[in-house]
Amino acid sequence: MNAEIIAVGSELLLGQIANTNGKFLSKQLAEIGINVYFHTVVGDNSDRLQSVIEIAESRADFIIFTGGLGPTKDDLTKETIARHLGKNLVFDNHALTAIQAYFTKTGREMTENNKKQALILEHADVLANDHGMAPGMILTLKDKTYMLLPGPPKELEPMFLTYGYKRLMEKLDKQERIESKVLRFFGIGESLLETKIDDLLENQTNPTIAPLAGDGEVTLRITAKHESKEICDQLIGETEAEIMNRVGDFYYGSDQTSLIKELVKELTARGMSIAAAESLTGGMFQEQLTTIPGAGKVFKGGIVSYTNDAKSNLLQIRDETISAYGVISEQCAIEMAENIRTQLDADVGISFTGVAGPDEQEDQPVGTVFIGIAFRKGHSKVKKLNLSGSRAQIRIRSVKYGCHYLLNHLSI
Amino acid sequence: MNAEIIAVGSELLLGQIANTNGKFLSKQLAEIGINVYFHTVVGDNSDRLQSVIEIAESRADFIIFTGGLGPTKDDLTKETIARHLGKNLVFDNHALTAIQAYFTKTGREMTENNKKQALILEHADVLANDHGMAPGMILTLKDKTYMLLPGPPKELEPMFLTYGYKRLMEKLDKQERIESKVLRFFGIGESLLETKIDDLLENQTNPTIAPLAGDGEVTLRITAKHESKEICDQLIGETEAEIMNRVGDFYYGSDQTSLIKELVKELTARGMSIAAAESLTGGMFQEQLTTIPGAGKVFKGGIVSYTNDAKSNLLQIRDETISAYGVISEQCAIEMAENIRTQLDADVGISFTGVAGPDEQEDQPVGTVFIGIAFRKGHSKVKKLNLSGSRAQIRIRSVKYGCHYLLNHLSI
Structure with missing residues (x-):
């Protein structure tokens, strides 16, 4: 029909x-x-x-x-x-x-x-x-x-x-059922992901595989048709296993979820609290975290250190760090994450500093972003990104990369 | 065509x-x-x-x-x-x-x-x-x-x-021009606004008037058609004057603007800096402020005091204030605004505290929101809101009310 x-x-x-x-x-x-x-x-x-x-x-x-x-x-x-x-x-x-x-x-x-x-x-x-x-x-x-x-x-x-x-x-005179599952990936481009599963896409019949990209994420919808729900689920499971075999490193969740939801879920499951210090993202990470009812169980609070004043006065970043390395630096990102974690006695601190544009900053090109994470137990980590896109896209992707980076370190 | x-x-x-x-x-x-x-x-x-x-x-x-x-x-x-x-x-x-x-x-x-x-x-x-x-x-x-x-x-x-x-x-090879202007209103419902300009809406021909409502705002698009741009502008100007006569108290800007853009514009024009302390809005005010390139000229930074810990440790809210009045109170809102202003040596501090839901807090119903503003010179102010809608709507409207409230006090 x-x-x-x-x-x-x-x-x-x-x-x-x-x-x-x-x-x-x-x-x-x-x-x-x-x-x-x-x-x-x-x-x-x-x-x-x-x-x-x-x-x-x-x-x-x-x-x-x-x-x-x-x-x-x-x-x-x-x-x-x-x-x-x-x-x-x-x-x-x-x-x-x-x-x-x-x-x-x-x-x-x-x-x-x-x-x-x-x-x-x-x-x-x-x-x-x-x-x-x-x-x-x-x-x-x-x-x-x-x-x-x-x-x-x-x-x-x-x-x-x-x-x-x-x-x-x-x-409808047929009994056929349709079942589908959406797999969500981050950190891999749509075209590279498709290249890695090219043969599966070429030969798809039942189940079918439909890729969709947006905002730095890629999803694959696997859809199976059969009279029996069990067989639908089995068909989906087999295809999913093969996909995960190829690109599982970039998988973060299925169906109706998001990186921030996964992060809240993982923190909740581990009973861990989080605090944040944001510069270029201007509060977006914290705003997204608090869209989720019940975020108060894991999120303690944070600082939007948009200016150097705020970094010194609120976050207590050392003047020597700023003068030696600048605020767009690994060292500053780590100190931001460590300081906010300590100030709020949280289990983990996360920080975002970088250049959202439109202008360069400290001679660093637009899209240079550092994400710091500091744990109560264990070493602090920092990741450097070179993002492209508009100011808005750089900010959105920074937040997603931050969630993804922290999720990866939580699951270690 | x-x-x-x-x-x-x-x-x-x-x-x-x-x-x-x-x-x-x-x-x-x-x-x-x-x-x-x-x-x-x-x-x-x-x-x-x-x-x-x-x-x-x-x-x-x-x-x-x-x-x-x-x-x-x-x-x-x-x-x-x-x-x-x-x-x-x-x-x-x-x-x-x-x-x-x-x-x-x-x-x-x-x-x-x-x-x-x-x-x-x-x-x-x-x-x-x-x-x-x-x-x-x-x-x-x-x-x-x-x-x-x-x-x-x-x-x-x-x-x-x-x-x-x-x-x-x-x-397009046609001679007729189309000019339009969008008037933006906040703090008045769509149906009340329409009632006040009912006769204008009934008798519209050229220019036409199209109301549109969304997220607590109402816009009126005035569209005129004529070969001459001057006559289009004149037709729009006459209608605009009549509309402003009726509902000008609720007008905040025209065409592609927003309350947050108007706020940045007004602060910039006055050479004033701002700092923010947010609870229920979770950083949304600061995130929106920093979507605007050049916001760094007016925005110093702020705190997301999502928990009482963050209010005490980062914002230095006095324990007596919290125990006597609670965090959802006029007193707490004012102290939040004053403290963040002082900590960042800003010209104005703004604060948001309230109940976004889904649950009540401190026996206050969902939608109870206090917005505080503190100036370097002059008295602090606080406004209580009783908002309706979903958690997301309450947060968005709180930010808009905050911008509108501060804009009104800047222009005094």
Whole structure:
């Protein structure tokens, strides 16, 4: 079964909102093995909508429409589909009653155009809207299935999950399951990673392997299809083992995680506390750490030593260190990590100093970054990075490298 | 000129990401009066991409492609377009040099497939990629214009704004100008603001007024159309004056600015330095301050006093203050602001303490926030907020309220 998602709404074409319904539905359909080959966005214009329906019918068996079911003149999805399919629109009494009840309850005046929302395509099955007024519907005609869903995600998502999904599963006559797992890598470029698993990518059938890169990270999504969940899991496990064999050194976690989440998890597991001293990252490491509820269990606090004054007065960095080596140096990074660790009596201290740009600093090029880590027990470590990209990218990647560097040293 | 945006990438059809590039480009095109009638998303499949190019050519003069310019086998946008248009792909020496320099600089291994990124359609003009490796390009052939942009938003957005936009304006031969100005408001809800300018919104023709709300801020975009820039500016000025008359108390800046940028601007203009002490915001205020190049001229540094230990040891908050009033208190906020100001000898100190959630703290409900400000000259101030929303929203809004509160006190 091949699907196309048609989003109807001029606000999408004006760039006021992104087509997040397309993302949501695609993810749901992928999970039950329905291939989505196209998304189309069209404005509130009946002729253009009609033309995209014709194109969709030529290349998909299952067409989902989102948006254009509301009360205003702009809302013309079901009217256009009705005309195209030669169907009438009829009142759904259940929906009409629900709409009337809504207005009675909220004490608002029900205008005539609100009734329009209770119109459905004749012979369609209604998908109830538990979070709004316009019902959805599903209709199969000449081997094509049409599903109409409301535009607001707050209405669309529960409608699809509660009613649409079930109706779709009934229409699918196969039992095939789809399972997937996302492997996350850091410290390796997308192209180098792909080169290392080139033969696996070339020969993929079941499971499939899909790489995706962003913000210095690379993910591989392994997707297996089979009637049995056990066999899906086994297929994924075999491919995962082979991938880990090649690039496991760069792996840091699977599915919905992030480097900072992994770091909090590992620190928590070891009962270790952390303190931070940040220069070029300006507090980003600490800000990200504290986005996680419960971070207070591992994170004690830290200093943003953006100026030399702050390094001397707050962090107690020795003047000799700064005059001999500069603040963009291994020595300064180590002293920052050690001092913040001591000041807050934490198990580990981490520091970030470097040149985010746009200008050079201490004759060091933009992208030069030092990350220091100091442990209550054991030696301090420092890592030098030469990052590229914009000021924002250098800061983001510094934080990620810091998490990764510390994670590696925690697991030793 | 009618446009269609074609996003290429299976990750969009699998629901891993939303087509935010479509939103970004649509917004940009709308602002210069180019009608976008369709968005299409297609996977990394040459035949299907070819079919959508043919459809797009039948209904648009200007086709923008996003994605599929990278180094891997999946990336086939330019190869498919080249075949479709009967054009060769040729190496762009400038792009090739930039790619080689990138690998030399970062000390990473350059694989052969990276060279592929320097291939461009023959006769196309290159749009330089200042934030990545794959260059964009623009080509006009038989009355159709094709623009190819990379998929990652961090590369696409600056490329379009810096190079693509200008090339597009050169191609537009129409005389009508479109000018717009965005007014930014903080501290007033969208519906209240709209109520106050209801009659202006009802009767808008030229200029138009478009409200947009997000993250506690409301913006109004005023857009005027006319052949003459002077008349556009005059039309905008008249509407702006009327709006400011109604809701000017909540206005903080226009066009591409933000509360944090305005704060840096005002501090710079006054030659004032700032230091910060943050608890619930975890460093977010300082992180945002330091996103701005040159923030070092006003920002000295600060402390993230996430735990009571950090408040005592780093910030020197008196134990009596904490035991008598707690850390979520006016007294603690003021002492935090005063102490960080003194420790860094700054002209102003700002502090954030409160309950971001998900749990209550010191019997204070989630959303209770105190912001302290301390000046070298004059009295310290404190403001109590009762914010609603998620943990992330409470933190973001605390920072915005802090900027706004300090801005108001600077301008006194």
